[in-house]
Amino acid sequence: MQFVPRKSVDIQLFHERIRIKLFDVKHAGLFPVTGYEHHGTDHGGDSRSITHALCTGLLIGILVFAIVIDIICFFFTILHTPDPTPNGGFTGIPFTEFAGIGTGNSKGTKVFSLVGKITNTGLVEVPMGITLRRIIEEIGGGVKDGKAFKAVQTGGPSGGCIPAKFLDAAVDFDELTRLGSMMGSGGMIVMDEDTCMVNIAKYFLGFLKSESCGKCTPCREGIAQMLSILERISKGEGELEDLNRLENLAELLTEGSLCALGKTAANPILSTLRYFREEYEEHIKNQRCPAKECKGLFLYQIDPETCTGCGICRKNCPVEAITGERKQPHVIDQQICTKCNTCFEKCPFGAINKV
Numbered sequence: 001m002q003f004v005p006r007k008s009v010d011i012q013l014f015h016e017r018i019r020i021k022l023f024d025v026k027h028a029g030l031f032p033v034t035g036y037e038h039h040g041t042d043h044g045g046d047s048r049s050i051t052h053a054l055c056t057g058l059l060i061g062i063l064v065f066a067i068v069i070d071i072i073c074f075f076f077t078i079l080h081t082p083d084p085t086p087n088g089g090f091t092g093i094p095f096t097e098f099a100g101i102g103t104g105n106s107k108g109t110k111v112f113s114l115v116g117k118i119t120n121t122g123l124v125e126v127p128m129g130i131t132l133r134r135i136i137e138e139i140g141g142g143v144k145d146g147k148a149f150k151a152v153q154t155g156g157p158s159g160g161c162i163p164a165k166f167l168d169a170a171v172d173f174d175e176l177t178r179l180g181s182m183m184g185s186g187g188m189i190v191m192d193e194d195t196c197m198v199n200i201a202k203y204f205l206g207f208l209k210s211e212s213c214g215k216c217t218p219c220r221e222g223i224a225q226m227l228s229i230l231e232r233i234s235k236g237e238g239e240l241e242d243l244n245r246l247e248n249l250a251e252l253l254t255e256g257s258l259c260a261l262g263k264t265a266a267n268p269i270l271s272t273l274r275y276f277r278e279e280y281e282e283h284i285k286n287q288r289c290p291a292k293e294c295k296g297l298f299l300y301q302i303d304p305e306t307c308t309g310c311g312i313c314r315k316n317c318p319v320e321a322i323t324g325e326r327k328q329p330h331v332i333d334q335q336i337c338t339k340c341n342t343c344f345e346k347c348p349f350g351a352i353n354k355v
């Protein structure tokens with residue numbers, strides 16, 4: 001008896017079933033042409049189906065349609081584009097004048113997405129070489145709620161944070177790179193005095209970790225390791241040696257990653273370490289977050305002198321951590337408080353402090 005592998009039997013049965021089905025369809029008069037034909041040996045041959053022919057026809061139709069639309073769009077664009085001559089460029093600014101705007105290696109204008117703790121947010125188009133101060137203070141209307149400016153992050157998630165002392169730096173490709181940031185996608189995130197730079201670095205690393213495709217080890221593992229170190233530091237569990245580890249990993253990432261994402265992913269850490277190292281050290285040495293953003297490193301406390309006993313915080317606390325009689329100073333139970341920030345936002349008398 002000849003041995004027939006199980007898989008081969010299954011394939012033969014499958015072919016047989018399709019042939020019977022299509023034979024039925026053909027004889028029911030649904031299609032005027034042959035449905036399925038099997039030529040050649042018992043083990044194979046050419047197979048053609050109506051479905052196959054229909055799909056091919058449909059695909060060719062779509063392709064032709066797309067090409068025709070493309071050609072129409074091309075001519076439409078050409079007809080409606082301003083004349084790119086010295087007297088009329090694409091931006092409405094003559095080319096000669098456009099090249100006159102900007103700095104040595106960065107000509108023309110640049111659009112930034114101005115967001116964060118700033119009064120006027122939105123897209124702004126500015127000449128290259130303009131200072132950060134003019135963008136933030138004149139165009140953006142300054143930092144929101146009268147708070148002090150702390151830093152601006154440029155270039156998207158893998159950009160760097162530039163501190164207040166460089167507010168008068170000219171914004172162009174070379175200068176941003178020299179300051180440890182980049183032009184990148186044109187993002188510009190303004191941060192005020194209440195921003196924790198360790199937390200900011202952690203936030204961007206978290207984003208970059210999810211964006212890493214995982215193809216090369218330095219980027220895949222390096223970002224994950226850096227993020228876990230930052231998480232430890234923001235919980236007050238870091239050690240000073242972690243700062244060296246971060247710098248070593250940053251170098252590894254920059255040198256060994258295959259694409260720009262990995263090569264620039266260390267910028268948020270390197271720039272915050274460069275300009276705000278004392279904040280990292282404060283988290284590590286004193287388990288204290290100066291900006292009061294890292295949850296484990298500060299407490300909410302009610303000032304008994306300011307508290308009027310209105311009870312608003314008690315009613316809004318989601319975990320019932322606040323107690324107190326009406327018109328009497330209230331108290332927060334630190335064992336129960338989850339540091340959700342609700343009471344801090346709701347107190348109408350500013351009686352709740354982060355300490």
Ligand code: SF4
Binds near residue numbers: 211220257
């Ligand atoms: S560096 Fe680029 S290629 Fe390598 S893992 Fe990161 S995203 Fe992927």
Ligand code: SF4
Binds near residue numbers: 351
């Ligand atoms: S909301 Fe403010 S003033 Fe009112 S009880 Fe709470 S802490 Fe006191």
Ligand code: SF4
Binds near residue numbers: 318321343
């Ligand atoms: S921070 Fe949140 S959990 Fe803590 S006391 Fe205030 S409202 Fe309650």
